[in-house]
Structure formats: C-alpha cells, structure tokens
Amino acid sequence: MSEAPDHIEQRYRKLAQIQQLGHAAYPHKFERTHTVEELVEEFGDVSAEELETRSVKTRTAGRLVAIRGHGKASFSHIGGGGKRLQLYVRQDRVGNENYELYRLLDVGDFVGIEGEMARTRTGELTVFVNQVFFLSKALLPLPEKWHGLSDVETRYRQRYLDLIANPDVRDIFVVRSRLISAIRRFLEEKDYLEVETPMMHPIAGGAVARPFKTFHEALGIPLFLRIAPELYLKRLVVGGFDRVFEINRNFRNEGISTQHNPEFTMLEFYQAYSDYRDLMDLTEEMLKRVVKDVTGGLKVEFRGQKIDFNNFERLTMLESILKYWPDDDPPQEDELRDFGAIRDLVAGLGESLEGDETWGKLVAMLFERIVEEKLVQPTFIYDFPVELSPLSKTKDEDRALVERFEFFAGGLELANAYSELNDPDEQKRRFEQQGEERDKGDLEAHEMDQDYVRALRYGMPPTAGEGIGIDRLNMILTNSSSIREVILFPHLRPVASAE
C-alpha cells in the first residue's frame, strides 16, 4: 500500500503556508465551551427564530469531514463524538487573513471555531463562524466521503480509518462498552466482587485448549498466557469471597475464524452455595437486563433472524438431540444412553470413528453435528457427559452426567457453566485421567494442578461458576457476522513493510 506522495507533499506545503501566516503547526490545546456532540444534543431541536433571539455563542472543535467552497464563503462539516455539525464560514465575517487560513485547510484537519449557533435556510443547525483556529493537519488523505472505506483488510489493519469513515463501526464499540458496563452493574447489584487474577500461569488450566507459551527470565521458568481464570477464581471462593467475577482476556493458541480470535474477552463468575440451576436463572435475568439496557428492547436481529430474549428454552443435551434429529425417525433416549446403539447412530450419520471414542464423546459429536447451529433462540443445554467436563460435579442420580450447561443464541455458544466439582479426591482422579489423555497425545487435555487440589482440600463450599463470551454476545447485539468486527484490533498476519 503506497501513500500518495503528491498528496502528502501538497499538504506539507499547506502546513508550511499555515505557519507562514503565524499559526503553530501543532498547537497545544483549545478551550471549548461545547463539544460537537453537546451542540447537536442541545440545539438540535431549537428553532431558527429562537436561536436568533438567544444568540448563543460557542467555541468548539473537531475534524473537518467535508468542505464545500463557494468563493468568498464556504460550508463545511466537523465531526466529533460520532456527530457532525455544519459550519458556515464567510470571508466578510472572519476577515481576510482568517479566511486565507481557512482556504489552506483540507478534509481531515482538526480545527477549532468560534461562532454563533444558527440555522441555514434549509434548516440545518450551523455555526456561523467568527474565527477559525488551526489545530492539527491531516498529512494523509482520508478515505473517500461517499463510499467510505470498505476494504476489510485495511479496515482491520488501520482501524482508526475505519472508525473515521464508518459510523456503524463506531457504534459497535459503543455497544461493547455499554454491554460490559451493564454486566458490571448487574453483578455488583448482586453483591459480586470484581477481581483480577493472573494473566500468566505456570500451569495453563481451567479449560481445554492449547496455550501460548512465554518465559520469565528472572525466575527462569516457562509461563503460559491464561486460557481461563477459572482455577484462580475458585481459589478465591475457597478463600471466602462468595461471589467473584472477572472480565478480562483469555488466550488460546488455536485457529482464527469468524468465531475465534486468539485473544478474546470473557466474563467469569462464581457463586457459593449455589448450583448450575441457580446460574441458569441468573443468566436469564442478566441477559434480559443487559440486552434491554444496551439495545432498548429484548428482540435482536441477527443474521436475518429475530432472536427473542424474552423466551429462554431449557433442554438436556440428550433431549436436544432427539428434538433436532434430522429425519422423522428419531431414536429413543434409551438408545442414546446405550454405547453400542449410539455408536451405530453416529456412524450412520457418516461421521468417521477412530474407535476409541467414549460414550460422552459420541454424544458430543451428535450434538455438534445436528443441534448446535439450530439453537437460534436463547436456549440452555444442560447435563453434559462427564468425560467432557473435568471440573464439573456429577449428577447424583446419573454418574455419567455432570451438572453443566451451555447457553446458545444465534447458533453461537455464548456461555458455559457448571456446579463446581469441590471433592478434592475426585478432582485429583479427573486430573489423572486427563493426564492419561495427554500422554496419548491430546495436547488439549487438562494438566494436573496440585495446588488447586490442595486448595480444595481446605474446603470449597458448594459453588456454581460460569463463563460468558463477551465478543460473541457483542456480535449478537450488533448483528456482526465475524468476531473481528467486534474486536478493535483483531490479529492479522503482519504484512511486509513497504519501507
């Protein structure tokens, strides 16, 4: 990508001329009486007559986003806070010297202005400018005013240009901020304490994923960027914080897709004296509140479908497989529970089997194959096979299942929760079992964490915990098709420098 040398040269020349007129190239500050946003907010609905009688004076500033010259007068727009405001600059009003400065400005430059609020004859709110102040030069030209910037690669690599050119993009990140603060408010109301746990772990635990590895020179030890904060948050529950949450980044050394970024933002929270059913209730309450706070309603348009956050369905994993079975002849639940029968069912769908699949893995294969993408409306899927869940508590009435749920909407997995396993001996056995998987070559299997087992030996109250993917929730609330649309600076391969 080359950078229009003649455009730059031209603008450097103008900057020099601006300095010759006696203006600093990079002034230090500009006092404003109003932001652009405030002016639009405050005077957007005030009539021309009222503006005239009130004769409101203002000093404001922003980036020039459009200039329409008419000889000895000119219209332009400045942008700020996602709003635009029209300026009317006349030579006979600002004076010859100031008009000369104005004529040296380009779209993209930052200006301050002093003037009076008024309306033009078309009715648009406009500052009739008395004086223009030069604040900063855009030496590179901005994307085109009408089509904007649409090249996806440039949008991600130079997100600042995307934000300048595409107001919708700005809105996505405003929603993101509101979403996170709404969640925080909700949890604080519920007496949750926000905490920060390490981002660098000596043992990458709390999830099933490949970690990024780094090295601490002074300690001489390898460290892993965390794949989940889970084991630390539960240590805090052991320590007596009954309700804790953390909103922060997790890192997983895996593929990049429209639903996966190597670093992503997760809310994790733990609540003592509760089980996974309490968290289903809490999740429902939280999502209703948050969706309403952020979007103003409970119905959200996502990928051409309406998601209704007023209705939450709850299905066990086995029930969901029966419900979404692809033909008119679904099996009986007994068959799903029978190892031989379910193996035949999986094979019958054309899945290739290695031969060492456990019952739980077969259930998961069926679920992923026929159910997951169908879960458009808000749905809790609960009671997972124990093999898939090394940190969850088994169900008393069925030792093959654990008290765990995932929450889906828009076909995306948004949350994962369970009644936490707090039996240290059982936890140790699960770690050992995972160790065997690891020895067999499964790099994602969970590693033994002795200190975590020790913490459980000091006693953890019955506790339920949950993680919610903030990026994916953000996608749903902004109808974004890719996770990269909701991450300000998504990871891309570096491009060879042109210099």
Place this chain on the structure above:
RNA sequence: GGGUCGUUAGCUCAGGUGGUAGAGCAUCUGACUUUUAAUCAGGCGGUCGCUGGUUCGAGUCCAGCACGACCCA
C-alpha cells in the same frame, strides 16, 4: 491444513476472445457569499500484490509466493 474467490490511482470500482490502462470521488488551477455526494471549466495522478514462465506482445493465460474474505477440518 484443504477448497473457492479476491488484490488495478489516496478511496470506491470498470477493464469480452492477449495489442503498453479508464471512471467517479479526492487532489491541483480558475469561477462562484445558503451549500450539503455543491456546481461549472481545465489539469495532475499507475512497478495493474510479488516472482517467474508462455508469447512478437501479459492487467488479461500458466506456475509459485504473499496478504485477505468465505466455506470445510
């Protein structure tokens, strides 16, 4: 990792079958004191992603590479 598609001016895009590249906006010069994709007249601007091949001749055909998008694992 595999498949499909894409990469041409600062931005957005055209460029049947191979014959040394165009438009709109931006930019520059001039005109213009209520415009809003301002208008009118005239100019400037390109290593067609990179490397190689086929050919008298490649933006166009072929191969490899880079980056990206989508789908699949």
